Amino acid sequence: MEHLFSSSIKFRQKELVKGQSTQPSFKRWEPFRSFIGGLIAISFLGILSNLSSYSLLIAPFGASTVLLFGAPNSPLAQPRNLILGNFIGAISAVLCVLFLGSSPLASGIAVGLAIALGQAFRCLHPPAGAVALLGVLLKASPFFILIPVLSGSLILLGIALVFHRFQRREQSYPLHWL
DSSP states (O other): OHHHHHHHHHHHHHHHHHHHHHSOOOOTTHHHHHHHHHHHHHHHHHHHHHHHSSOOOOHHHHHHHIIIIIOTTSGGGSHHHHHHHHHHHHHHHHHHHHHHOSSHHHHHHHHHHHHHHHHHTTOOOTHHHHHHHHHHHTTOOTHHIIIIIIHHHHHHHHHHHHHHHTSOOSSOSOSOOO
């Protein structure tokens, strides 16, 4: 029994060290700045949606916002990944709806395509999988690619660029464009 207890304590300590070395850490004011960035971006998309009568606010943009403001130095948050990744996710959804309908299989194929094409074109963006899934669930038409996906992604990018210009950061956003 004592050996089991000792082993579990060692395991816990080992896992804590692993977690501390792999999980991101944030400076004192970083969570507050990320909160403000996310608040501005999503609120702005919502306000534009209300004013324009076009739905620009979709759930995958919440995940994109986490990357843009919570982990802007991540390779997955760079402009190429945001724009092309979401674009590929939308195209995958529309093609699957067109050829396969909106079945669970079509949903899986659309998400799988978004992942594989994102990797192939070096623009992997995790929210693109959600874009693909949402598109199939909504039985998206080709218009889905332009509004909300492409236009919303470009608006988010614009907000992130302006927001990060006002931040005093060690590295500026974006780290790269292409």
